[in-house]
Amino acid sequence: xxxxxxxxxxxxxxxxxxxxxxxxxxxxxxxxxxxxxxxxxxxxxxxxxxxxxxxxxxxxxxxxxxxxxxxxxxx
Amino acid sequence: xxxxxxxxxxxxxxxxxxxxxxxxxxxxxxxxxxxxxxxxxxxxxxxxxxxxxxxxxxxxxxxxxxxxxxxxxxxxxxxxxxxxxxxxxxxxxxxxxxxxxxxxxxxxxxxxxxxxxxxxxxxxxxxxxxxxxxxxxxxxxxxxxxxxxxxxxxxxxxxxxxxxxxxxxxxxxxxxxxxxxxxxxxxxxxxxxxxxxxxxxxxxxxxxxxxxxxxxxxxxxxxxxxxxxxxxxxxxxxxxxxxxxxxxxxxxxxxxxxxxxxxxxxxxxxxxxxxxxxxxxxxxxxxxxxxxxxxxxxxxxxxxxxxxxxxxxxxxxxxxxxxxxxxxxxxxxxxxxxxxxxxxxxxxxxxxxxxxxxxxxxxxxxxxxxxxxxxxxxxxxxxxxxxxxxxxxxxxxxxxxxxxxxxxxxxxxxxxxxxxxxxxxxxxxxxxxxxxxxxxxxxxxxxxxxxxxxxxxxxxxxxxxxxxxxxxxxxxxxxxxxxxxxxxxxxxxxxxxxxxx
Numbered sequence: 001x002x003x004x005x006x007x008x009x010x011x012x013x014x015x016x017x018x019x020x021x022x023x024x025x026x027x028x029x030x031x032x033x034x035x036x037x038x039x040x041x042x043x044x045x046x047x048x049x050x051x052x053x054x055x056x057x058x059x060x061x062x063x064x065x066x067x068x069x070x071x072x073x074x075x
Numbered sequence: 076x077x078x079x080x081x082x083x084x085x086x087x088x089x090x091x092x093x094x095x096x097x098x099x100x101x102x103x104x105x106x107x108x109x110x111x112x113x114x115x116x117x118x119x120x121x122x123x124x125x126x127x128x129x130x131x132x133x134x135x136x137x138x139x140x141x142x143x144x145x146x147x148x149x150x151x152x153x154x155x156x157x158x159x160x161x162x163x164x165x166x167x168x169x170x171x172x173x174x175x176x177x178x179x180x181x182x183x184x185x186x187x188x189x190x191x192x193x194x195x196x197x198x199x200x201x202x203x204x205x206x207x208x209x210x211x212x213x214x215x216x217x218x219x220x221x222x223x224x225x226x227x228x229x230x231x232x233x234x235x236x237x238x239x240x241x242x243x244x245x246x247x248x249x250x251x252x253x254x255x256x257x258x259x260x261x262x263x264x265x266x267x268x269x270x271x272x273x274x275x276x277x278x279x280x281x282x283x284x285x286x287x288x289x290x291x292x293x294x295x296x297x298x299x300x301x302x303x304x305x306x307x308x309x310x311x312x313x314x315x316x317x318x319x320x321x322x323x324x325x326x327x328x329x330x331x332x333x334x335x336x337x338x339x340x341x342x343x344x345x346x347x348x349x350x351x352x353x354x355x356x357x358x359x360x361x362x363x364x365x366x367x368x369x370x371x372x373x374x375x376x377x378x379x380x381x382x383x384x385x386x387x388x389x390x391x392x393x394x395x396x397x398x399x400x401x402x403x404x405x406x407x408x409x410x411x412x413x414x415x416x417x418x419x420x421x422x423x424x425x426x427x428x429x430x431x432x433x434x435x436x437x438x439x440x441x442x443x444x445x446x447x448x449x450x451x452x453x454x455x456x457x458x459x460x461x462x463x464x465x466x467x468x469x470x471x472x473x474x475x476x477x478x479x480x481x482x483x484x485x486x487x488x489x490x491x492x493x494x495x496x497x498x499x500x501x502x503x504x505x506x507x508x509x510x511x512x513x514x515x516x517x518x519x520x521x522x523x524x525x526x527x528x529x530x531x532x533x534x535x536x537x538x539x540x541x542x543x544x545x546x547x548x549x550x551x552x553x554x555x556x557x558x559x560x561x562x563x564x565x566x567x568x569x570x571x572x573x574x575x576x
Contacts, residue, residue, distance in 0.1 A: 005565055012307075015558065027531070042527065049125055050520055057516075061303040061562075069300050070566050 002071040012062030020055040079215045081151045081262040082196040086223025087230075088158035088255050089189050092182060094227050098248045102166040103175045115175065126183050127519035130190020131511035136289050138195050138507035142279070143202070144271045146507070147195030151266060154188035155259025157181040162252025190519075194511030201498035202272040202506075207362055213494035214358020218351050221486070224321060225347045228340050230254060274503050284504055293512075301500050302509055308567050309496060310517025312374045312559025313489040315552035318522035319381065320482035321347070323529060323548070327385065328475065331533070331545050332392050335464050342476045349476075350483030357491030366496040367567045373488025374560045380481070381549045388478050389545050392465050394428070394436055403429035410444075419445045424459075433468030521555055 028051065031043030064070065092099065104115035130150075138146035161181050167174040197216050204212035230251045238247040270276075278284050293299050321343075328339045361369045405427045413419035424440040441460040442449060449456040467475070497510035529548030536544035 001565070008561070008565060012562075027528075045125060050524065053128075053516060053520060057303055058307060061300075061307050064296075064300045064303065065566070069296070070304065075301075075568065 002068065005065055005070050006068055009062045009064070009066030012065060013059055014062075016055045016059035016062060019058070020051055023051045023055070079196070079200075079219050081147065081266055082192055082216055083219035083223050083226070084255065084258045084262050085151060085154045085189055085192045086220045087226050087258070088154050088223075089185055090224045090227040091158065091231075091251050091255070092161070092185065094224075094231055095248055095251070098244065099161075099178070101244075102248075103164070103178045105167055125519075126186030127190040127515040128512055130187035131194060131515040132190075132289065132508065133187065134191020135194050135508035135511040138191070138198070139505055140284065140286070142271050142275055143195050143199040143507060144266065144269055147192055147199065148263065148266050150188040150191040150195065151259060151262055153184055154192065155256055155263075157184040157188065158252050159256040159259075162249040162255075190511065190515050193514060194507050197494035198498055198507050198510065199272050201495055202274040202503070209498070210361035210366065210492050210495045211355065211359040213498070214355045214491045216494050217358060217487075217491050218354045220317075220490075221321065221347050221351050221354070221483070225344055225351070227251065228344045228347075232337070232340060232344075278503050289508060298501065298505060298509060302513055304562075304566055305497055305500050305510070306513035306517055308559060308563040309370060309493060310513045311521045312517075312556040312563065313370065313493055314517035314520075314522035315525060315555045315559075316374065316377050316489050317486050317518060318525045319377075319549070319552040320479070320486040323525060323552070324388075324479050324482055326526065327388065327545075327548075332389060333464050334392065334475075335466050338467060338472065342472055343479060346476050346479035346483055349480050350487060353484055353487035354491040357487050358495065361492035361495065365569055366492040366499070367563065367569055369492050370489050370496065371560060371563050373485050374556050374563070377482075377485040377489075378553050378556050378560065380485070381553055382546055384478050384481060385546055385549060386543070388475060391471050391474055392434070392467060394430065394434065394465075397430040397432060397434060400429045400431050403431075413443070416445075419443060419450070432470075434471065435466040436463065437466070438463040525551060 023046065028043055028047040031039040032047065034040075034043075068074065100115060134146050134150055137149075158181075161178060164170075164174055164177050164181075193216075196219075197213055200213050200216055201209050234247055234250045235243050275284070293302065325339060325343050328334045328342075329336060357369050357373075407425045409423045409425065410420050411423075413421055422442045422444050424442070426438045426440075428436040428438075430436070439460075439462050441462075443457055444450065451457065493514075497514060498506060501509040528551040532550055533544060533548040536547035541547065
């Protein structure tokens with residue numbers, strides 16, 4: 001089980017990068033550049049607050065998993 | 076119970092804003108004014124997404140330093156007074172730009188207070204409860220969000236039915252906000268007389284409380300990894316399932332299925348009322364078989380059931396299969412002067428179709444007509460504004476109540492045990508801080524993003540001509556819950572933790 005947790009760590013890091021890419025290209029940047037004021041607010045929140053929390057958090061979680069921080073003996 | 080009452084009031088206060096958003100928009104955020112509309116967007120998004128986690132950090136830290144009791148007394152007062160004052164602000168027509176600015180400030184205060192409330196209430200109850208009954212007692216806190224939503228819908232419906240439409244629009248919408256202060260006063264006196272949590276009091280007397288809970292929670296790898304696990308292994312999935320069952324279902328029925336607003340409100344209220352006792356049941360069950368077992372089961376069933384459920388919901392109002400009553404079609408044309416252009420008029424072509432099973436479909440096509448003929452835009456006649464609504468019959472109504480009720484059961488399975496689960500993850504000295512943040516990110520961020528992402532997916536699917544376009548919004552909660560389920564299954568411990576340090 002501990003080795004599965006570690007291997008899945010790579011999956012979470014890749015998922016974080018994928019969410020960052022699609023979050024920026026599909027939601028974030030189009031909203032920032034649409035010219036509409038309500039889109040600008042939404043875009044700023046997505047790019048500067050939400051994506052860092054989600055992708056940063058998931059990436060760190062993946063890194064901890066890969067480093068064995070969630071192995072049975074450590075939790 | 077005393078702790079739950081205060082939390083319920085805070086949820087009622089928070090949901091009132093959302094439930095009355097359309098009325099508030101007309102009073103404070105005139106659509107044709109770009110700056111006011113900008114402030115409206117800030118109030119909607121910032122209060123929902125951003126401020127709650129900051130409230131969690133600010134009040135969580137306070138609660139771990141000075142105690143649970145005084146901190147969640149402060150959050151109750153901030154929420155109560157902010158809500159009451161929203162009901163007192165003069166409209167944009169009266170005081171101009173100060174109106175939306177004041178509403179925004181008060182809405183942000185509501186978000187901060189809510190961010191601090193939940194962690195305090197859940198921690199307080201959990202630290203008082205006997206270890207083998209922690210899930211049961213904290214599940215009463217878990218009923219409060221749904222109960223707060225239910226009560227806000229009922230209070231609004233009662234106020235609307237007691238007043239004429241003009242009276243409600245003029246001043247009656249303020250009444251639900253003012254009612255809040257009565258409940259807050261009662262709850263204040265109850266909370267003031269409560270004793271501090273015994274575990275915190277013991278830690279404080281032994282000098283074991285933290286002087287810097289933020290640094291200990293998030294600057295310490297051992298604790299921070301549990302914050303991340305709590306978020307990605309539980310709160311994230313719980314947040315999207317919660318918002319799908321209680322909010323997306325409502326907006327799906329109103330916007331995609333076009334069912335009349337008051338019918339949606341009443342069937343949602345019935346489904347919520349029927350489902351609420353199950354928070355307590357699943358909290359109790361998690362004491363017997365473990366928090367993980369109950370939450371993960373709820374997640375896996377929701378992931379596979381959402382698409383069939385929403386397909387059944389959508390098809391329940393499919394008028395193509397219904398038979399039109401004899402003389403069931405009525406058409407009417409009305410005209411009124413345009414509100415802003417005195418020489419123009421708005422022509423409404425109104426059509427009603429009555430079906431033999433009691434369903435009534437109403438369609439309005441509104442055309443802007445100038446003195447010279449139809450108003451032109453880019454060289455051709457401006458497209459008419461088309462709106463339609465469906466008044467469902469009783470059997471469809473109860474069928475939809477049942478389908479929403481099933482979704483509320485999923486909510487009770489993932490949410491019922493989560494207060495006890497989060498409390499059990501962290502030591503007493505940083506508990507309020509550490510459990511509040513994953514909870515409000517899971518719900519505020521992942522759950523709060525659901526309307527925007529789901530709308531985007533549905534619109535993209537519809538524009539691309541996909542057959543099941545109306546189901547595509549569900550890929551967001553299904554995807555997020557699936558990731559959470561896998562993380563939860565592999566990384567969470569099966570046995571409940573002890574919280575007595």
